[in-house]
Amino acid sequence: MYIPSTIRTMFGPSFVPTRTxxxxxxxxxxxxxxxxQVERDADEARATGKDDVATRLDWxxxxxxxxxx
Numbered sequence: 001m002y003i004p005s006t007i008r009t010m011f012g013p014s015f016v017p018t019r020t021x022x023x024x025x026x027x028x029x030x031x032x033x034x035x036x037q038v039e040r041d042a043d044e045a046r047a048t049g050k051d052d053v054a055t056r057l058d059w060x061x062x063x064x065x066x067x068x069x
Contacts, residue, residue, distance in 0.1 A: 028068065035064045 026034070042057035 031064065031068050035061050035068070038064065 038057050038061040042054045042061065045051075045057060046054035
């Protein structure tokens with residue numbers, strides 16, 4: 001996904017910090033363990049009323065499951 005380094009706002013251009021990419025190698029078992037942990041984190045966020053965080057984590061888990069295919 002491409003994110004420009006600046007975005008236009010009604011107040012003028014605004015700097016958007018870029019995230020660094022870290023490349024890792026995981027076994028299938030490690031990947032699914034990470035997915036389960038993300039899902040547990042989403043459940044915990046949902047239980048504490050942080051629905052927006054839970055939704056983001058649900059999407060991240062779904063993206064990881066898709067990548068595992």
